[in-house]
Structures are given as C-alpha cells and as structure tokens.
Amino acid sequence: MHSLILSTSSRYLLVLLQLFSVFLLLRGHNEPGGGFAGGLVAAAAYALYFIANGVEEARRVFRFEPLTVVVAGLGVALASTLPSILGGMEFMQSVWGNTGIPVIGKVGTPLLFDVGVYLLVLGITLKIVFSLAGEDEP
C-alpha cells in the first residue's frame, strides 16, 4: 500500500530525525542520549523511509552496505582506545582536547567511542531491518 502523505512526510522526517540523532549523540556524555540512542533514532529514520517507500528505495538513500557501517563503527570504537595505549596510560583512559567550538565543546576519546557505537547501532539495526524486509540475501 502506498500512502502519498506518509511518503512525502518521510522525506522531511528523514532529515529531521538524522539531525536529532546527531544532537542526541553530541549531548550524550553528560545528559540523556549518546551513541546508542542516537544510532537507534537514525536507524528509525531509515526504517520509516523504508515503510513509506519500499526497501529498494531505502537502500538507495542509505547508500552504504549496512555491514560496512558496522565494521566502521567497531573500528572507530577500537581506534578510540589507541591514544590511551600510545600515551602509556591505563587502557581506555579518556584523553580530552579543548576545541573551543561552541555547542560541541570539549572533544575527546569518549566522543569518538560514542561515534563508533552510533555507527555500529545504525549499521546493525539497518542490517536487521533490511534483511527482515523480505530479501533472501543473507
């Protein structure tokens, strides 16, 4: 069933929800939110787009292979431990740098780790959604 209202609004919602997910990601260190919640919201945006426009269209808009995003997420999360290893600190100890950028503020390895979680959750959720959407490809 194709709904014109849903498919039109999903196009705007896709952008809005993704902005919101990045907002959640960035405020997550000290307030409710974070990589997991942000990743889920971003995945929900594409899931909604898929419900409105079909799985082929959603895959095209997402552009990446979900599994690649999973790998990238895991890689980024693991890379966030590198500064602590190379700096000779305790494993996974936070390293902070003050950028002075308004809104974002301090940037450090916990944010990098959160970005990794964000990508991982986004990728794995979309992998599941797209697989369940009726494609036999495993």
Add this chain to the structure above:
Amino acid sequence: MNLLVALPILLPLVTALVMLPFRERPGVQRGLGLGASLAQAAVAVALLSRVYAGGILTLQAGGWAAPFGITLVADLLSAVMVAATALIGLTTSIYSLGSIDREQERFFFHPLMQLLLVGINGAFLTGDLFNLYVWFEVMLISSFVLLALGGSPRQLEGSVKYVTINLLSSAIFLSAVGILYGVAGTLNMADLSARLPMIEQRDLLSVVAVLLLVTFGVKAAIFPLFFWLPASYHTPPVAVSAIFAGLLTKVGVYAIMRVFTTVFTGPESEAIFRILLWIAPLTMVVGVLGAAAQYDLRKLLSFHIVSQIGYMLFAIAIQSPLAIAGGLFYIVHNIVAKTSLFYISGIVRHKSGAFQLKKIGGLYSTEPLLAALFLVSALALAGIPPLSGFWAKLMVIRAGLESGHYFVTAAALAVSLLTLFSMTKIWNEAFWKDDPGVVSSTDEAHGNGRTALLYLPVVMLCGVIVFFGLSFEPVYELSARAAGQLLDVESYRNAVLGGGL
C-alpha cells in the same frame, strides 16, 4: 599499564573486525585467522610467564579504580585457561583450513570463531560478575551461529535445544546477578569476597549461590542439566564441535571454580560443595552409561564430555590444595584430549564416510597413523599411564582418598574402567573389525582434500598429551601454584583492590 591482560580479548576482536570486509575472499580470512591464532599463542605464553614470575596482573579499564570500573584480572588459573584456549584456537584454525567449505566460510565462519575466542578469553579474565555475564553472552551469540552453520534440518534441531536452554540459563544468571547486586551493592569479585561475610541476609545469598550453580551447571553440563549437550554437539561441522567440546563446558567449570572459591567463601560455598559431592558421581556415572549406549561416534564422545565433567566437580568439591591442583590439571588435560578425539572423529568420517560405528571399520590397516593417534588420545582420556590423564586422575583420586570421600572415589575409579570400555568399543568398531562396506569409502561432504591439515592439529595435541605425561613435574608445579593462588583469596583481593578498602 598491563595491556597484556587485555590482549587475549583485543587480538581476536580486531582480527574478526579486519576479516569482516573480506567475505568473498576466504583466502585472506584464512591467513588472518592462522596469523591471529599464532599471535594469540605467543600472547598467552607471555601472559602465563609474566603471571608465573610476577604474581597476579590486573587492568582497570579507563583508570577507574577497582570496585567501580571494569576490572580484568589474570591470576595463574586464568592465565592457564587462556593458554589452553590459545592452543585449541590454533589447532582449530589449522583444522578448519582442511575441513570447512566455501559456503560455511561465506557465512562468516572465521570471524565468528574469533568472536567465540573473545568471549571465552573474556570470561576467563574478567574480575566482575556482571562482565562475566556479558562475556558469556558474547560467547553464546557466536556459538549459536556457529552451531547452525550450514543450516541442515538436523543442525537446526540441535541448535533450537541449545539456544533455548542457554537463553533460559542466561536469564537465571542475570536474576542471580541482580539479586546479588541488591544485597551486596557491588559485583566486583574481589569486593564481593570482602563484603559477603558481613551481609545479614544469608537466605538471599543462598538463593544466589544456588542460582549461580544452576546457570554455570547448564554451561558445564552437570548431572541433571546436561541433556542439551549430547543433543546438539554431534550436529555442526567437526571443527566447530571440537572447539565446543574442548572449551565451552570448561568455561562453566571455571566459573564454578572461581565463584565458589573466590567470591563465596562462607557457609554458602560449603553447602554448594556438599551438593557437588552428590552431583559429581552422578555426572560421571550417567555420562559414561549414556555413552555405552551410543553408536554415533560424536554422540558417544559428547556423553564422555559429561562424564569427565564429574571428575572436575569432584575436585572442586574437595577443595584441598591437591584437589584444586588436580582439578585444574584435569581441565587442561581434558580440553586437549577431548578436542583431539573430536578432530579424530572428523578424520574417521572423512576416511570412512560415516560417524556410525556400525557402518565403518578397518581403519587400522588403511590409516595406521590415525589409529596410533586415536590410541594416544583415548588412553589418555581413560587414564592409562604414562599419558596426561593418568596423572590428572591420580591427583584427583588421591585427594579424594585423603579427604575421606571413599564412595565418590570408588565411583570415579569404576567410571574410569567404563571409559576404557567405551574407548575399546570405538577401537574395535572403527579400527579393528573389517570394513563392512556399507558406505562408499570417501565422503565429498566432509573435507576438501587437504588431509595433512586435518592430521597436523591432532599430532600437535597428542604431542601435548605425551609431553604432559612424561614431564609431569613442571606441570604439577604449575598446577599446585595456581591452586595455592586460587585458595589465597586475600592476595587476590589485595591485587585487585590495591590493598585499599
């Protein structure tokens, strides 16, 4: 900084990650898997020698001090288990080169194997009960997929049982951890061991202890909870069932050992040991009798896994330093011998076309090397000198006699004899009697022709068995020191909490 403690977890994790994009290039995955297993073996040896020389190593992730942060602890017990895991990981990655087909590789066999090792090593190294739960989950999720790899109806039937019972046991584990946190306010093992004696709600602690025994008992396949194991271990590819048979149940045994000596030290663990003194002989006897009725090679061996777990439980229940040392050595010996027997079952299948003992025969004349290797592993399992199993049994039985548990010791000796009978049955059916000629002699479904790669890991493991048997002195020394360290909870606590609190 003790990054070495985290390496056994990080190395396979990074390897799995690097492998993932190479789905269509199995050659790259195979090379990475083999390289990583070799590196893992080096890491395990380094960790073991560091812990042996310098005492317990700890890592507090992120620099957050012990009861609050994520703690990894490597004492001798953990380091020995990590070393055994590395050995099995290495041999399995070699064995899989000769036995896993393209289709199974496409379904992420190699990355999943690495993730399984992440979970197992994590469970051995963690110093926190909740993290133990998390590592169990990592291990289980990988094992679910590995078990169903290939997707034949028989495999799916086995997987359904395995997944159901393990999900249930995870739920029990999580409830136990929740109650314990509510009672004690901490889940760090060292911190718990300091706080539990002062807690007044003893009934709740007893409940937690029994819940933990049930959940670890399911994983270890102890007496009333073992039924899922023979129902599922004979279905997946041989490389998978070998690593499962060798390692997964022993993670459960390790958890029982760790939790009821390090975490619970009071009346609760004594009650658990009294229960274990009943469960141990029942597990031995039921397992070996179950095996006597089997004619499927891998099913028969699966029942023997259960039976052997009984000896380890017996050792844990006695709790004397000699018994713990014997139990630890028994675990390592069993990991090696059992995995070797499962590899051999795969070669038998490859050479004769079936796992059913009735349908095969005559392998002694066609495959003399295989017959010799089987003899070494089987006699080690039964406990014939001078192989590793003899010493393992000697230590456990001696500890049993010294502590006055004559009934259980007698059961252990009788089960030994029945194990020998069972191994003789395999020998007679598969190797000695003439080939009945029911099945065509080669089986295309198993193996891809690189037979040397199937033999190499078995030869390695049999070498370890003979080495343990002939130079027992240093091995005994190591087990005794590990046991002493495990029973010295005070020093564990000091190592983790830094003498504070």
